[in-house]
Amino acid sequence: MKNRYSLVLLFSLLFLLFGEGSVFGGGGFALPGVGSKALSMGGAFRGLADDWSASFWNPAGLAFLSKSEFSSDFYTFNFRPEYTAKVEFAQGGYIYSVGYQNATFYPEDRVLFLPSFSGFYKFTQLEGFSGGIAFFVPYKLQSKWDIYIPPDEYLNTVPYPKFDHETNILIWDLHPSVAKDFMEGKLSLGAGLSIQRAHFELRRMVLTPTIYPRPYEYFPVDWFMKTTGWGVGFNVGILYKASPKLQFGFAYRSPVDIDLEGSLDLAIYFPKVPSQPMLDGTTSRYSNENFKSTLPLPGDLGIGVAFKPLERLNLTLDVSSANWSRLDQLDVEDLFGALLRSGDTLYYLWYADKSKLLFKWDDITRFSLGGEYLFGEKLYIRGGYFFEKSPIPNSTFTVLFPDVGDKNCFNVGLSYRLNSFELGYNYELVTHKKREIPSLIDQNQDGLFDNLPGEYKMVLHSSCFSLTYRF
Amino acid sequence: MKKVFFGLLFLALFFLVLVSCEKRENPIRTTYPFHEPWYLQPPKGGYIALRGNILHSPSKTAWVYLPPQYDPKRHTALQSGFGFPVLYLLHDFGGDNETFYNVYKVQQIADRLIAEKEIQEMIIVMPDGSNSLGGSFFTNSDLIGGYEDYITKELMLIIDTTFHTMARRDPDTKKIIADRRYHAISGHGMGGYGAFKMALDYDTTLFQSVSAMSPFLSFESFLSKEMIKEVFRENGIPDNDSSLSSYKKINPWPDSLHPDKPITQLVFAMAGAFSPHDIKDTNPKASYFFELLKVGQSRYGVDLPFDSTRNVPPGSEIWNRWMFNHDIKTLFTKNPHGGFGALKIYLDCGDQDQLKLYEGARAFDQLLSMSGVEHTYVEYPGYENHTAGHSNFIYDRFPEILKFHSRNFPPPHYYGYK
Numbered sequence: 001m002k003n004r005y006s007l008v009l010l011f012s013l014l015f016l017l018f019g020e021g022s023v024f025g026g027g028g029f030a031l032p033g034v035g036s037k038a039l040s041m042g043g044a045f046r047g048l049a050d051d052w053s054a055s056f057w058n059p060a061g062l063a064f065l066s067k068s069e070f071s072s073d074f075y076t077f078n079f080r081p082e083y084t085a086k087v088e089f090a091q092g093g094y095i096y097s098v099g100y101q102n103a104t105f106y107p108e109d110r111v112l113f114l115p116s117f118s119g120f121y122k123f124t125q126l127e128g129f130s131g132g133i134a135f136f137v138p139y140k141l142q143s144k145w146d147i148y149i150p151p152d153e154y155l156n157t158v159p160y161p162k163f164d165h166e167t168n169i170l171i172w173d174l175h176p177s178v179a180k181d182f183m184e185g186k187l188s189l190g191a192g193l194s195i196q197r198a199h200f201e202l203r204r205m206v207l208t209p210t211i212y213p214r215p216y217e218y219f220p221v222d223w224f225m226k227t228t229g230w231g232v233g234f235n236v237g238i239l240y241k242a243s244p245k246l247q248f249g250f251a252y253r254s255p256v257d258i259d260l261e262g263s264l265d266l267a268i269y270f271p272k273v274p275s276q277p278m279l280d281g282t283t284s285r286y287s288n289e290n291f292k293s294t295l296p297l298p299g300d301l302g303i304g305v306a307f308k309p310l311e312r313l314n315l316t317l318d319v320s321s322a323n324w325s326r327l328d329q330l331d332v333e334d335l336f337g338a339l340l341r342s343g344d345t346l347y348y349l350w351y352a353d354k355s356k357l358l359f360k361w362d363d364i365t366r367f368s369l370g371g372e373y374l375f376g377e378k379l380y381i382r383g384g385y386f387f388e389k390s391p392i393p394n395s396t397f398t399v400l401f402p403d404v405g406d407k408n409c410f411n412v413g414l415s416y417r418l419n420s421f422e423l424g425y426n427y428e429l430v431t432h433k434k435r436e437i438p439s440l441i442d443q444n445q446d447g448l449f450d451n452l453p454g455e456y457k458m459v460l461h462s463s464c465f466s467l468t469y470r471f
Numbered sequence: 472m473k474k475v476f477f478g479l480l481f482l483a484l485f486f487l488v489l490v491s492c493e494k495r496e497n498p499i500r501t502t503y504p505f506h507e508p509w510y511l512q513p514p515k516g517g518y519i520a521l522r523g524n525i526l527h528s529p530s531k532t533a534w535v536y537l538p539p540q541y542d543p544k545r546h547t548a549l550q551s552g553f554g555f556p557v558l559y560l561l562h563d564f565g566g567d568n569e570t571f572y573n574v575y576k577v578q579q580i581a582d583r584l585i586a587e588k589e590i591q592e593m594i595i596v597m598p599d600g601s602n603s604l605g606g607s608f609f610t611n612s613d614l615i616g617g618y619e620d621y622i623t624k625e626l627m628l629i630i631d632t633t634f635h636t637m638a639r640r641d642p643d644t645k646k647i648i649a650d651r652r653y654h655a656i657s658g659h660g661m662g663g664y665g666a667f668k669m670a671l672d673y674d675t676t677l678f679q680s681v682s683a684m685s686p687f688l689s690f691e692s693f694l695s696k697e698m699i700k701e702v703f704r705e706n707g708i709p710d711n712d713s714s715l716s717s718y719k720k721i722n723p724w725p726d727s728l729h730p731d732k733p734i735t736q737l738v739f740a741m742a743g744a745f746s747p748h749d750i751k752d753t754n755p756k757a758s759y760f761f762e763l764l765k766v767g768q769s770r771y772g773v774d775l776p777f778d779s780t781r782n783v784p785p786g787s788e789i790w791n792r793w794m795f796n797h798d799i800k801t802l803f804t805k806n807p808h809g810g811f812g813a814l815k816i817y818l819d820c821g822d823q824d825q826l827k828l829y830e831g832a833r834a835f836d837q838l839l840s841m842s843g844v845e846h847t848y849v850e851y852p853g854y855e856n857h858t859a860g861h862s863n864f865i866y867d868r869f870p871e872i873l874k875f876h877s878r879n880f881p882p883p884h885y886y887g888y889k
Contacts, residue, residue, distance in 0.1 A: 089857070091853065091854040092851070094851055094852060094854075096857075101500075104498070105498070106495040106496075106497055152502075153576035153580065153866070213864070213866065214857070214863055214864055215866045217857055217863070273573060273574060275573040
């Protein structure tokens with residue numbers, strides 16, 4: 001009994017040490033989680049962690065798998081962001097527009113499909129030892145927006161790209177894990193290696209200040225970064241069964257730095273002003289095929305409790321936190337310098353220091369609740385909920401990362417066991433609190449605006465189908 | 472149990488398909504076909520009012536914006552009872568007839584506002600008031616030519632006889648009779664001055680409405696002591712140098728030591744318009760005479776209203792010529808009741824105008840109000856990093872100018888108007 005309280009105390013102390021600013025839990029461009037069962041329970045899974053997705057939530061849970069298993073999940077995500085643009089300057093009752101329509105825009109609507117696979121083996125000859133590998137996708141975002149056109153009077157002869165803001169992020173994780181139980185099955189420890197491969201692609205429109213009067217006081221620059229990269233991290237976890245009805249889980253995931261390599265393409269679009277020979281309505285382009293940068297992804301820390309008040313009922317509770325504040329900025333390129341090198345004719349642009357893709361994101365905490373009830377002998381019905389804030393401040397918020405506001409996530413799921421197989425399904429609805437951004441902000445004073453003002457709304461529908469084979 | 476599971480799964484799939492299929496439509500971008508303006512060639516031999524001037528050719532071209540419904544094949548001049556209203560648009564100092572067309576994209580703005588039914592269709596005439604001094608101030612001057620007459624007595628007649636305006640030919644006298652209700656005049660800076668000057672000189676006989684963007688309305692406000700000092704500085708004369716010899720070195724021509732002389736050039740252009748030296752005096756000796764051109768032994772130039780001490784001498788004859796013959800505020804004060812007749816009046820100015828023209832505009836606004844003359848004055852601000860200067864917000868002000876004149880033209884009488 002004394003040991004039990006000591007462990008609970010240890011977990012609590014560790015959580016307090018890492019504080020609010022460490023653990024992971026979605027947000028930003030992270031997906032809500034992995035595993036049909038864990039998602040169905042709102043991601044409150046660190047204290048239970050009794051299927052393959054423990055390798056993501058709390059690898060210590062793998063030690064308590066009753067059998068070896070192969071599992072495959074299939075996810076669908078339907079992001080439904082909405083942006084009512086208000087990109088203009090207002091002063092003394094006058095409104096000055098800069099090429100954005102005051103209208104409501106949607107990205108190209110599409111459903112994203114993702115798979116995950118896993119195989120874990122219960123080494124019966126090595127008591128309480130399990131090991132295996134999982135493949136899942138913790139980060140995914142894809143959207144294309146058509147929200148900008150140069151002012152009518154621009155008369156640019158080279159058309160501006162139809163899609164001016166694009167996000168295409170896919171980071172998959174190849175995740176070998178091991179776990180072992182101790183203290184006669186009361187305690188388990190687990191660890192995993194996270195080998196991550198990223199495809200990170202962003203396109204945005206940068207309003208670039210000039211010395212010319214309106215409507216040419218900003219030239220649009222098409223900024224397109226296309227990179228891939230590798231990163232390595234790890235996660236560790238502890239699971240403690242305080243009694244047959246109560247267990248605690250603790251999990252830590254390390255931050256990962258992805259070394260990005262790829263290309264950066266810039267194109268400045270000039271208006272056609274016959275009296276200014278250099279403003280000929282064409283473009284000036286710059287391309288760097290050896291572009292490099294580092295993408296710092298957050299670590300996370302979470303604690304979970306699982307309680308079994310009835311034989312057929314499991315209740316779970318998690319608190320976790322992700323340190324998105326690591327994502328401060330992405331060093332990119334000397335934007336104007338790059339364009340200057342392409343022709344030495346753009347002296348009329350204001351010169352700025354090395355331009356950066358500014359994030360300045362904040363740490364976030366997630367509160368999750370989950371429940372599972374067994375009907376009969378084969379059918380599980382599950383429900384879950386989590387609450388989480390957005391890590392993105394108004395000063396750097398754009399359509400690129402539509403994590404709009406405080407999220408309320410509702411899940412329902414079920415699974416059915418058929419001999420050695422289990423079929424599962426989860427539906428998730430994430431509603432975001434509306435966000436209103438009143439004005440353009442140049443957060444780092446480099447002459448370029450870092451946000452897109454207006455009104456944002458967002459809803460996410462997602463589903464997960466799973467098939468598990470146990471042997 | 473199996474049936475329950477599969478039933479629930481089916482419902483889930485159905486719901487998934489339902490929420491995934493709805494495609495949302497983005498707003499449709501409206502694009503308008505823009506019309507290239509008409510290039511109006513000068514009459515053979517140039518304009519009569521500009522002939523014989525010493526500084527510039529009398530041949531002046533103009534751009535003429537023809538609205539979308541204007542069909543040059545169908546719309547011919549002098550069709551009684553039908554026609555388009557005409558706005559005369561005068562450019563600023565340093566510009567020419569291309570400025571509104573090339574820089575401020577007047578034709579695109581007009582096309583857009585017409586397509587959006589914000590204004591009625593109108594012809595916009597952009598004449599050339601430039602000369603070798605940078606601008607004529609659209610004023611009649613022995614030195615630079617009769618620019619006011621060129622607009623009011625020649626160009627307007629040519630427009631009425633070339634395009635489908637509301638002018639008609641009197642069947643008895645065969646004379647062209649313009650319909651002033653369908654004429655308006657506007658301008659920017661120097662052009663704003665010209666618009667008000669012509670409106671004062673002709674009041675209700677030529678125009679229905681007058682407007683101006685950042686106009687020169689009060690010489691007293693503009694030619695301040697600080698502005699005069701700037702002229703000396705631009706010519707490399709220190710503030711403490713009041714010698715006549717230094718003063719006489721002032722000239723509007725940039726050189727390697729003094730490449731930028733915007734205020735000096737402006738003052739010389741004004742002097743060319745308002746105080747040209749008597750061209751009969753071909754060998755001037757006066758200290759205030761500044762030579763601009765030498766033809767044989769004859770010297771031509773302007774008289775500047777300030778002296779080497781950077782002051783306008785009290786009772787200066789030159790200054791009096793500026794004020795009593797050309798200053799809009801003074802001219803209006805001389806005849807406040809008849810000044811503008813029933814003309815509709817609109818003027819605006821940026822609150823950070825580099826030439827401080829807002830001071831003159833405010834004073835004129837007050838004067839009009841005190842005299843009971845109905846008008847609209849707008850002093851507009853800029854926004855962060857973009858203060859509202861003399862020229863940088865014309866793109867935003869011009870639509871207001873068009874709307875103002877459109878409102879004040881009578882209902883249109885051109886074909887196909889709905």
